[in-house]
Amino acid sequence: MTTTLTITGNLAADPELRYTPTGTAVAKFVVISNDRHRDPAGQWVDGRRTDVRVTAWDTLAENVTESLSTGTRVTVTGRRIEAHAFTSQHDGTLHASLELTADDVQVSLRRYAPGSEVLHRHAATTGADAPEDDETGAAPGPAPQRDAP
DSSP states (O other): OOOOEEEEEEESSOOEEEEOTTOOEEEEEEEEEEOOEEOTTSOEEOOOEEEEEEEEEHHHHHHHHHHOOTTOEEEEEEEEEEEEEEEOTTTOOEEEEEEEEEEEEEEOTTSOOTTSHHHHHHHHHHTOOOOOOOTTOOOOOOOOOOOOO
């Protein structure tokens, strides 16, 4: 049985791209998710924060580093989940780390309009046409997707 994890959050920093000695692309980045909610007075309150270290491989790794940057809201789905406990060398406190191997990374359209910079950057890096409204003002269809190798 395979366990799948999906997390939605913001990139803590730009993804870092490296290559293995055999030439395989590997991207590493951190997604921060926050249980934000409204209190009884209607004010936003930040809840528990979860940081997930994500690793993407091959074409996905290259696409992530070319398309995403610090603060981009993404949804990451992956199969391989690992948890690690460690003691901080700085203050001796116990911490936990979650690591996820990504199967897919998607930009959340909840905060990005079809003509946004993120989608234009996607179009520029994939060779697809940038999304544009037609003369009727209708929103464009979904952005073109690359086929997996």
